[in-house]
Amino acid sequence: MKNLKKSILLMLAAIGFASCSSDDNGNSYTYVPTSQSFRALFDNALESRTQTATFDAETTLNYVSDNGVLLTIYGNCLRKNGNPVTGNVELEYVEIFDRASMLVTNKPTMGVENGETKLLTSGGEFYINVTQDGVQLTLDCGMMLSAPTSLTGGTDNAMLPFAGTIDQDGDLIWEQTVTVEFWIGQGQGLGSDLYNVFFSSFGWFNYDRFVNYSGPRTEISTLVPQGYGNGNSAVFMTTNDFPNSLGTTYGEFPVGMEVNFVFVTEENGLFRYAIKPVQALVPNHQVTFSLSETTLGTEAQLIAAINAL
Template identity: 45%
Template sequence: MNTLKNIFGLLLMTTLIFTSCTKSDDGENPTFEAPSQEEFNALFEEALINNTQNFQFNAEDGWINLTSDNGVSIGINSSCLTLNGDPVTGTVDLEYIELFDKGSMLTTNKPTMGIMPNGDKALLISGGEFFIEATQNGTPLDISCDIQLGIPSELTGGIDNDMILWTGTIDEDGNLAWEEDERDGANGEGGIFFEGNLYYAFLDNFGWTNVDRFYNDPREKTTILVDAPEGYDNTNCNIYLSYDGEDNALAYLDTYDSNTGLFSEHYGQIPIGLECHVIFVTEENGNYKYAIKGVTIAENETITFTENETSVVTESQLVNIINNLP
């Protein structure tokens, strides 16, 4: 009898193993495949399109006043627009993006990392990230005088007199960092001044601009390392830091060691004892796959994410999740 039971049990186990393998072969339990770099970057490109506002005006109209969805006023002297050095006539198309919250900064991959005088990068507290480009028949135009922005301070958490202008530079990998605009802004010429509940910013060119200041924390600083799930590297995922209490800022771990498989900020600018949330983001089937860990920063800490900690959400869902972090 025991022999018959053993034979029956062996046959049952063999059947289960065969069935499991068959399901896998039929695709019912597909094996994991990490996204390509193109699939990952397509998420950010789509998010930028979703955040783009489009305007049209006539180049002969002179001073143009436009108002964004969030109430930012955009002033442009259309007579200053040129194409290959020649004045522009006819219809002009204007693309405009404004990012005020860390959720939208994350889904568009536009973190607030400022380049320090020594070349290192550190977190910026943002009063708004802006992209402006004027085109005619798809060809980018130049401008010879300032573009004026009037930014309601209610969008930025109030007036901060330490805010200055920064210019966005995008590297060969498509990642954005911010360089201080070194023009003299004492009287608002090419800089910022404050009046009532508005920031007035004067931009001397098209492209990415940010109203920011460096994050200031007197505590000792450290470097942290983050280990992404198996199958991910700097081509198909990003690691961000959300500092608790800072709604208009998003840090980014911009270096990756292919030997160790670890991401790092590597500049040693993260305060020890800082309460923050570490965010892993990648792509799955055209949506965002993410995981978040709340941590208190310890010296030379390594934070590890695993695949079973991840969830898949839409762009709008992830924006809400990130904006609801402490």
């Protein structure tokens, strides 16, 4: 909350020197997005990454994803309003492995540890849900998810299971969960280099670990143009050392960590964005964006820009 209040104050302070109507070169910007139009970009990107399948609730589903992840939902395990489910049901499944996809879907890797928000690096973000005729189902036993570690650069033995929660602003936050069975190694006949989890609730799940740096940490203050920062834009952060990680500027971060800052907003159904090249974080780090630095582009163009970092 302290970080959020600090950022809001600086956004207000930015009104004095940054205008949404023109930039330093005289270019005019008359379009100011709404929070709804901005969020729609994220929603569209997430929808395009949602895989679906229909299966019989009384039989075991072994679903192999586009990237070779195996999801098993066991037969006769689903419940509707507490009762066993019969007939066909609908699966929704999302998998995200790279920071560009994390950014365009607004699914950063920020986790809570001892009340502090810190950066995570991911072995894969997943959304799993099953419904029948639009009614949310639950699990009476469990399901299993096995993801090849090669999808995120190889086995990291420090990985742990995290559950994700969407807050009232539509943002995702991760917390380590101990209510699942998690192991690294063999699973479901796919080989030995797998992150495996057996769990019993639908929603967001992540194989993760906190980014560990010794030494002091700092908060980050962001200054954005007038008219922005009230739910119609966001500032993300990528790191050179962790390509499967995407941060926000809310939290505490290691002094000296090399990062890129990315400002994103919406304009007429496209992304307007700016990337601040690599910077080493300093105490009380501050980053400023103006509209003259931004580029208007498609989702694919923004992804290419992030992948080039």
